[in-house]
Amino acid sequence: MSTELWVEKYRPKTLDEIIDQEEIVSRLKEFVRTKSMPHLLFAGPPGTGKTTAALALAHDLYGENWRENTLELNASDERGIDVIRKRIKEYARTIPLGEVPFKLVILDEADNMTSDAQQALRRTMELYSRTTRFILIANYMSKIIEPIQSRCAIFRFQPLPKEAVKARLRWIAEQEGVEIDDEALEAIWEESQGDMRRAINILQSAAAIRKKVDVDTVYEALGKVRPREVKEMLELAVKGDILGAREKLRALMYSYGLSGIDVIKLLHREVLSSRSPLRLNGLPLADLLVLIGDANYKIVEGADDEIQLMAIISKIALLSSEAKSSGAARK
């Protein structure tokens, strides 16, 4: 049964249904026609159709029983390279069904693997290359080690162009009996840029608020989407209430169950928004980005998310108290 979450409901099932990324799609179709392909590496920003293209390729290669010939893994969710290797080993042991002489392994978010894990992955790819083809999916190609890059045909996915995103949104709205005006579509585009997943999610949550979606509905939905705690945490940090900010942080981490990296991602989005409490307080965006980028690095390097995030919170409190006092001095 297809899901009622629109991103999934309207995800193209076959290569023919993919309207953008024409060049990529035409080459993928060639693989289907010849029933042969190298390992593939799909790289590009979120929501540009990488996973969709991989699944559609699997569908076109194997027809309706594509699932039996496709192992889907997400590097972020599997517990380490050993688990990934074990699952690939078990899966690659059996012979592919049907006339395609290989089975498919789709490894999503491959750039979240450490380079050591990627080295191990490279050996695994070689080991089973007779019977399997890998599709590695990554946001950043530079985070994939060169030996793997050199074994793959690389496909770069570009952010979807504005008109394509708007056309798709308009079409989905039509299917769902939702009215949406152009201004609202523009607002969704502004917020999502070329990220189709985000664009469709915004559309659906706006449609949940009102069946007639205008620009205010879009902003209303967006306002509700951001966890209040992130914004509140920042507001408290800016005010200098470090303990209050810590309480919000803990709610995010231990009640919502966000990881440190999840919180960093939300913080990152928050500071980029021009309405963020940080920006309003006159803190230079560059300083904030350095803070958050540095914390991101440290969380990846370090062990303790809460300590690293408290380091940011306390620095924001310091910066904004300095900004306040220098502002007062100027007056």
Added chain:
Amino acid sequence: MIPWTEKYRPKSLSELVGNEDAKKKFIAWLNAFLKGKAHKKAALLYGPPGSGKTSLVHAVASQFGWELIELNASDFRSREAIERRVYGAATMGSLYGKRKIILIDEVDGINAREDAGAIPAILKLIEKTRYPVVLTANDPWDPKLKPLRDACEVIEFKKLKKREVMKVLSEICRREGIECDRSILSAIADNAKGDLRAAINDLQTLAMGKKRINLADLNILGSRAEQASMFDIVRTVLTARKPEQALAVTRLPSLDYEMLLLWLSENIPYQYAGSYRAIADAYEALSWADIMLARMKRKQIWQLLPYALELMTAGVASARDKPPYRFVRYSFPQRLRMLARTKSSREKFREVASMVARSLHISVSTLRTEVVPFLRVIYENDPDMAKRIYRSLGLSKKEFEILIGA
């Protein structure tokens, strides 16, 4: 230099403070033994360190002029050693008709492998002895001690009370001619937590080369007290006036540095409240300590440990603009409590989320940050749409609510 714990060991029962019940029971048993009416020929004195078990035996021996035959943990206590050193003395009369008492200290420290056959040897000693045999232990419930427990009159010692400890400390001060405020004795007694030996050792350390102990001297006490409690370690680090003072805690042999990291993180905002600079500096140092520990563990580079320890102590203590000292009641790391409390709900979330993530072809992290927030808006604004979504995902209402944290 004689340790004061030896110098001031009680010479008589009346000098021995505390544990009156245990004393009475012990004397009653001894009297019964001397009259040949005791049911058991040995006594097992057990209780926390520094509660007076060994001192009681010493006090009896010196008060009544008995010969004390002692075998303690530092002695080699194999079957042969027990037979050679104690067995003869216990079974033969003394040359001058002097009475004896046999003390085998810290029997719970007997090592099954190194002190092979020790316990059967002690049992044999108890069976054959002509003199009272006394065993001591901190933890008498060790299964290997069961046969000994059965052969002994078991007498419990409790931790000494604070006023009992203070009484001994002030008596020692008087006899040593040392001036020491009651508040200091009180702090020492608090730190010692009912362990008189520890308290006397601390007092001696503080008094070293002095005739007067000041409140400031208590800082050097850090090193002992910290072993007892994380509160004191945290206090030493966060109230150090110089980084070197904080560094002292890294020399504690049993420092649980990962726990210390959490404790410091919890309490920095309280101790340094009022100075954003100090809080930010302290967290910066702590975050680097955390990274050093992570690198050390990941890459097995154990040389990094000193840097991590120094960063979390001296590094934190070198924060700029620290507010003036004030007393702060430290808090246990709340997140450990929260993590324990939310464990089952996080597990349930994880279960639901990984199922949903798989059917949406995304990771749990992407689900959590990119999809769940939208689902929440949908749930709050259009319950029907939400219902269609969770049904199509194969979820119950309850599972959906777990997913979005409703």
